[in-house]
Structure formats: structure tokens, C-alpha cells
Amino acid sequence: MGKKKVIFYHAGCPVCRTAEEAVLELIDRNKYDIQVIHLGQDKSRIQEAENYGVKSVPALVMDNKVFHINFGASIEEVKAG
Amino acid sequence: MGKKKVIFYHAGCPVCRTAEEAVLELIDRNKYDIQVIHLGQDKSRIQEAENYGVKSVPALVMDNKVFHINFGASIEEVKAG
Numbered sequence: 001m002g003k004k005k006v007i008f009y010h011a012g013c014p015v016c017r018t019a020e021e022a023v024l025e026l027i028d029r030n031k032y033d034i035q036v037i038h039l040g041q042d043k044s045r046i047q048e049a050e051n052y053g054v055k056s057v058p059a060l061v062m063d064n065k066v067f068h069i070n071f072g073a074s075i076e077e078v079k080a081g
Numbered sequence: 082m083g084k085k086k087v088i089f090y091h092a093g094c095p096v097c098r099t100a101e102e103a104v105l106e107l108i109d110r111n112k113y114d115i116q117v118i119h120l121g122q123d124k125s126r127i128q129e130a131e132n133y134g135v136k137s138v139p140a141l142v143m144d145n146k147v148f149h150i151n152f153g154a155s156i157e158e159v160k161a162g
Contacts, residue, residue, distance in 0.1 A: 006107070018146065019148060022143055022146065022148060025143075026087070026107065026108045026109065026112075026113065026143065027107045027108065027109065028107065028108065028109035028110070028111075029109070030109075031107075032107065062103055062106075062107065065099060065103065066151075067100060067103060067150050067151060068150070068151050069148050069149070069150055070147075070148060070149050
């Protein structure tokens with residue numbers, strides 16, 4: 001009985017931080033492991049995020065579904081940044 | 082020690098339903114009570130949602146902070162619908 005995995009992608013922006021706080025606070029840790037990925041610092045994960053369908057950060061991926069939470073920066077901006 | 086309240090505003094759209102499933106699944110019910118409001122069916126709550134800063138649905142409000150989750154419909158469309 002492993003926990004399910006959710007991935008939170010962000011880029012350190014203020015909108016990202018506010019969303020990260022909420023996500024870490026709201027999500028049931030007994031059921032989910034949350035992996036937090038800073039795409040600005042870990043550009044090797046950008047392709048993975050794009051493969052999930054992430055268009056902007058902050059975004060949460062769960063069960064191969066993407067939930068963009070407000071708007072901090074586009075993936076293109078993260079690539080260029 | 083009451084639970085904290087979060088409000089999920091939606092309008093019954095497909096994007097709303099997918100987000101609702103995720104929200105209901107992810108959020109720690111031991112810590113949070115989730116109120117689900119269908120603004121299309123309960124138009125009297127639209128003003129309240131706007132006061133929180135909700136611009137589109139689906140959206141989650143927690144601690145007076147608004148998290149728009151993907152994009153289903155604008156508040157203006159919900160008013161007109």
C-alpha cells in the first residue's frame with residue numbers, strides 16, 4: 001500500500017510560493033507523497049513537465065492530470081529564464 | 082479545535098468536474114471542511130465569490146486566498162449562463 005504521488009512544479013515566483021504553501025498545507029500526507037520540483041533550478045525536468053501537459057507554473061500533476069494553479073510564469077519563460 | 086474551511090466554486094463544466102474530483106480526493110479531511118458551491122445553480126453566491134477575488138471557475142478559496150485551477154468559465158460567463 002504505497003502512497004500515491006503528486007508532483008508540484010514551480011519556478012520560485014511569488015505566485016508559486018503562495019500556491020506551494022497551500023498545496024503543502026491542504027494535501028493529505030497520509031495518502032499522498034508530494035514531490036516539489038523547481039523547474040528554474042532543475043531544468044532537466046522541464047521536458048517531463050511538458051510531457052504531462054504543464055503549460056505554466058505553478059502546476060500540480062496527479063494521475064497524469066495537470067492542474068494549473070493561478071499563473072506565475074509560462075513554461076517558455078521558465079526555459080528562457 | 083474546529084476544522085478550517087475551504088470553498089470550491091464551480092459551474093458544473095467538465096474542467097470543473099475534473100478539478101472537483103482532484104480537490105475532494107487530495108485535501109486532508111481531518112483538517113479541512115470543503116464546501117462545494119455550484120455558482121450556476123446558486124447565483125446568490127456569485128457576489129461572495131467575486132469578493133474573494135474569484136475571476137473564473139473552478140476556483141478554491143482558502144484563508145481568503147484564491148486559487149484558480151485551470152480554466153472552465155469566467156465569472157462573467159457564469160453570470161450570463
